[in-house]
């Protein structure tokens with residue numbers, strides 16, 4: 001089914017909404033569906049959605065499959081693999097969709113070309129997980145001119161919001177702040193010499209986590225951020241940056257890795273250099289994503305604190321599309337709930353203490 005929804009969807013039918021954010025309410029995440037509570041700071045506006053509404057409703061009454069083009073970032077991390085699988089499951093033929101999936105391999109030009117191809121192919125909807133925040137205005141205008149609703153998913157863009165229909169994903173600034181707040185609580189006034197392995201340059205996940213962590217670091221004069229370099233959200237990148245940090249800095253006690261794969265690389269580099277880390281080691285490791293393996297390392301006490309970024313977001317996108325199919329208003333923004341997890345032996349107001357039961361209850 002190739003059909004054009006009215007361009008009015010892009011601007012006039014949106015409302016502010018948050019599904020949930022934070023990670024500070026210490027209840028184990030089960031991940032069967034991103035959960036839902038309004039973020040405290042944003043409750044003034046109507047909160048229209050609480051949960052993804054249904055498992056794969058049938059496509060609109062008109063009958064044919066709904067075509068969706070998905071321009072995915074790439075395959076840089078375990079998180080990304082889980083996110084891709086989640087979209088492929090939710091937008092299956094059995095659920096009434098025809099999904100065109102492009103893995104842009106972290107290449108902006110490839111991603112832009114994929115979106116232009118989707119426009120040419122007159123997709124019913126386009127989902128973009130933007131590699132970088134910048135550079136989207138022109139192609140988003142082209143999609144709007146073609147009458148194709150665009151969902152910005154996972155990360156965000158710095159384009160005019162009237163150029164796309166909705167944005168959904170985790171609150172990356174809040175994730176960074178959770179990491180910082182946990183570190184402040186854990187150190188309880190002790191000095192920190194911090195090395196940061198950032199994610200991909202220009203990605204909202206990187207910018208947000210950095211901003212959030214720095215917001216909290218600014219409140220701690222006893223902390224010093226020694227260096228901050230991109231590991232590109234990959235294990236190889238994390239290892240390479242950590243090896244170079246080890247050559248440059250002999251005195252550090254905190255390594256912040258902006259995703260789990262970077263943490264695996266950083267741990268390999270520290271193992272090779274004979275540096276101990278985790279709850280029984282000299283260096284505190286903070287990671288982001290809380291994927292299965294990342295949480296196994298947290299349960300094992302190797303990662304001290306792991307701040308979740310929930311990859312199970314496709315049902316939110318499907319809910320938006322079903323609403324548009326039904327001619328209903330959709331929310332301008334949906335924030336997917338995150339939690340945070342700490343190693344056994346640590347208790348925190350900001351995070352859940354890992355147990356085998358918590359790990360077994362995870363879906364990714």
Ligand code: AHR
Nearest residue numbers: 076077079205233259309
């Ligand atoms: O945008 C989400 C981030 O992208 C995840 O934290 C990271 O693992 C991925 O590559």
